[in-house]
Amino acid sequence: MKNALVACMFGLFCLSAWGLIEVDRLSTPALSERYQKLVAEYRCPKCQNQNLAESDSPISVDLRSQIRRLLEEGASDTEISDYLVARYGEFVLYRPKVQASTYLLWLAPAVLLLLGVLIVVFVVRRQKRGASAIPTELSDSEREALQALLKQADTQQDTAANRQEAESK
Known part of the structure; x- marks a missing residue:
């Protein structure tokens, strides 16, 4: 009796899982192929980062059934x-159409890349120009001013060293 109850429970669980699996029920293989292509092209309005084929949200299930219905209607x-x-x-489009409202979306990556390249070129040229403008000799x-400063520094060091010797004695 216990084994029969376990078998019935197992069967019910399997049937409920089978009911969750969505099966494409289209009349022809060509329609099934179009359906698969279409559900991969559209974004789930709720998930935002998944297409309709990958999403399990209720709205995606609804959209897939609408696409299936529209395909069957021709x-x-x-x-x-x-x-x-x-x-x-x-x-809902993963690849939005190119129109006035989407120019920024299509052109921004290229403009930002170009701007980055121009900034790098400008900085490199400025550094080269700055390095070559420094006189090497x-x-x-x-030279005379440098020698005078060095002599003055040596004199101050000698004076400080003499004071320390005198204080330590």
């Missing part, structure tokens, strides 16, 4: 795209 890929964009906005007057 809608083209463009009509399905227009339907989804009209309902959920451009956000001293003029005669600069």
Whole structure:
């Protein structure tokens, strides 16, 4: 009796898991292929980082069934795209269309890369120009001034050393 109860429970659990698996029930293999392509192209409105094929959210399940229904009704890929964009906005597209409102999205990476390259070139040239502007040899007057400063420093060191010797005695 106990084994029969365990077998029944196991069977019920298996049936409930089988009910969760979504199966593509389309009339032709060509429609199934289009369906797989379409659900991979659209973003889940809730998950934001997953396409419809990968997401298990309720809205993704609903969108997949709508796409399946539209395919069975004979809608083209463009009509399905227009339907989804009209309902959920451009956000559902993983590859947004190039238009005036998306120029920044398409051009920003290239502009930022170009700006970075220009900054690097500017900094490198400025460093080279700054390094070459420093004279490597001293003029005669600069040498004399340097020698005078060195003599003055030596004199001060000698004076300080003499004081320490006198104090220590």
